[in-house]
Amino acid sequence: MDPPSATKFDVAIVGAGPAGASAAYTLARKGFKVVVLERGRTPGSKNLFGGRVYSHPLELIFEGFKNEAPIERWTKREVLSFVTEEGIVSVEYASGSSTSFTAYLSKLSAWMASKAESAGAILVTDVRVDDILMENGKAVGIVSGGDRLYADVVVIAEGVNRLLCERRNITPQLSPEEVALGVKHVIRLGTDKINDRFGLDSNEGLAWFLIGKVTDYLPGGAFLYTNSTTVSLGIVVFLSHAMKKVKRHIYEVLEDLRTSPPFTRLLEGGSLVEYGSHLTPEAGLKMMPKKLYGDGFLIVGDAAGLLINLGYTVRGVDLAAFSGYLAAEAIEEAHSLGSYTSHNLSCYERKLNDSFVMKEMKRHDSVQKLMSxxxxxxxxxxxxxxxxxxxxxxxxxxxxxxxxxxxxxxxxxxxxxxxxxxxxxxxxx
Ligand SMILES: Cc1cc2nc3c(=O)[nH]c(=O)nc-3n(C[C@H](O)[C@H](O)[C@H](O)COP(=O)(O)OP(=O)(O)OC[C@H]3O[C@@H](n4cnc5c(N)ncnc54)[C@H](O)[C@@H]3O)c2cc1C
Structure with a gap:
């Protein structure tokens, strides 16, 4: 679809990941004229993650979430394993209840974006935003392929690479110390094999984290999540360590894991249906821009550095979605004050600080540091x-x-x- 270039929007959102889609959905429901610009062919087609999402924040944002969202399995078994050449030691937790589910990020992002569209937002895919349009130090829209699209506010939901923020000197250049590289295989096994081999009932999911030899002892770890008919297997390695110490392609490290016990047996007969790689923020508070707002713009999700990796669980999607939701609330508040100045939009930071997002980021910052x-x-x-x-x-x-x-x-x-x-x-x- 071509962007409607002559039209001016209330809000232009760059990126239809969990952060952008949640902002779009919330704003459209409040009656704002919203456009979301996504460089992927479909929302989510450029996205990749491990596989587990904490549902509560999403239930607060999206009406009908539990019944409609593309949930693969509710996570009811958690395993943390320490692996060396000598053996493997695991801690396991199983429960009848669950607060998180496994999913494909591509399907989840697409579902969120479809909710935003149903609420009235306009989604334009296959369009890369090249720059934030600035006039007298204020964001007034975006530039894409030489075209300009005007909006009163721009929500920057471009994910971890944050090239637009860097171009506009809103954030410093990312350093390898601040991010990790994740690579992932999706392997089709079928529901019965997954249930038998991982000791699950249908709809019960497993989240399995492994550290040690699985990444050649580098900071990071391996993960395995069970979906309905597939398994997501991947590794994450801090980029600075990967660049200095991994002497082979990072895919080979993952391939070694897939073909080593116990995975050879667990994944036997499976077929590789998808693979990919993606960066993820890992530096906690250190990676957050000094200000998440300015005249006419807000920064949300991974672009704002909002991710918590505790070694045994990773949270990015719920933080991204909730920051998008809070950005929408802040835009509504600034609107009621009559303009989208930096001062009026600063309520976004206050809302974030008062929410679980920043409380959790602060609470776990020291552990995040330990993880590097x-x-x-x-x-x-x-x-x-x-x-x-x-x-x-x-x-x-x-x-x-x-x-x-x-x-x-x-x-x-x-x-x-x-x-x-x-x-x-x-x-x-
Ligand atoms: C290997 C790995 C494992 C992970 N595991 C988990 C996990 O298990 N659980 C969890 O909760 N989180 C996990 N995460 C983190 C999670 O994926 C992110 O925190 C989350 O996706 C952030 O959402 P976002 O909307 O901010 O960014 P993204 O999901 O990255 O979305 C950004 C969107 O912006 C688009 N875009 C970027 N630039 C432009 C542009 N210039 N023009 C137009 N569109 C643009 C992109 O195509 C993309 O669709 C993992 C991440 C990785 C890499």
Whole structure:
């Protein structure tokens, strides 16, 4: 569809990911004239994620979410595994209830965008926005392929790469320390095999995180999520470490994982239906722009650096969607004040700070920092697997728990450092 170039909109939104689509849906329902510009052929076609979303924020935003959204399975089993050459130690949690579900980001984004369209937003796909149109320091629209489209406010929902923000010096250039590279395979196995092999009932989902050897001991980890008929298997590695230390293509690291036990058996007979790679923000508060608003614009979602990686779970979609929703609320408030000045739009930051989004970002910032430290991904898998091996593999004399732990720790690192890590994990810095 061609963008309606002569028309002026109340709001132009760049990007139809969870952040942009949620902003569009909320604004359209409030009666704003909204256009969403998406460079993919369909919303979501350029998007990739691991596979699990926390549903509560989305239920607050989208009417009919639980019945209509493309939910694959409700996550009812969680596994965290520490992997070394010697073995694997896992912690498992299973429950009859669930607050998160597995999904394809492409389908979820497309569904959100269709809700926005039903509410009255105009979606224009296959259009790359080249620049934010600025006049006297104020955003007044966007530029695409030489065409100008005017709007009172621009919502920048362009995702992690944030090239538009960089071009306009709204954010500094991304550094490899701030992002991780994720690669993912989607493997079709069929519902019955998934249920049998992963011990699930239909509609029950598994979220499995692995750290250690799975990324050649680099900061990051592997993940496996079960969908209805497919499994999403991937790895994420901090880009700065990947650039310095991975001597082969990152796809080969994932291929090694897929063809190693226990995955060879679990995925046997499966066919690869999709693969892709994407960056993800990983630097917590450090990656957030100093200001998420300016004259005539707001920044939402990954572009605003809103992502939490705790090592055992990742949250990006719910934070992105809720920031889009809050941006819409802020635009409505600025509208009632009569203009979209930086001052009037600053209520967006206040709304974010008051919401779970910034409270969670702040609460977990120290753990996010820990997630970029190399020793976490080498020392702890080695010590945990080493200790467990000593406890279970003996000939006559079996060690006491403390002896086994001391033996496996020998020469591996400072106990003081481990104590500091434990304090950070439990309490913050
Ligand atoms: C490997 C990996 C695993 C992840 N796992 C999870 C997980 O399990 N759970 C979770 O909640 N989160 C996860 N995330 C994070 C999650 O995917 C993001 O936080 C979320 O998608 C951010 O939404 P967004 O709308 O801000 O950005 P995006 O989803 O990236 O959407 C941005 C949109 O903007 C469009 N766009 C960009 N530039 C332009 C332009 N110039 N013109 C027009 N359109 C443009 C893009 O095509 C895209 O559609 C993961 C991410 C990765 C990479």
């Amino acid at each position: 430290k190399s020793h976490i991904f080498e020392l702890y898998p080695q010590v945990l697997v080493g200790t467990t091996k000593r406890l279970f593999e003996f000939e006559e004399a079996s060690p006491k728990l403390l002896e086994a732990a001391k033996e496996s720790l020998k020469g591996k690192g400072s106990k003081f450092k481990m104590l500091l890590d434990a304090i950070t994990l439990m309490r913050g810095p």
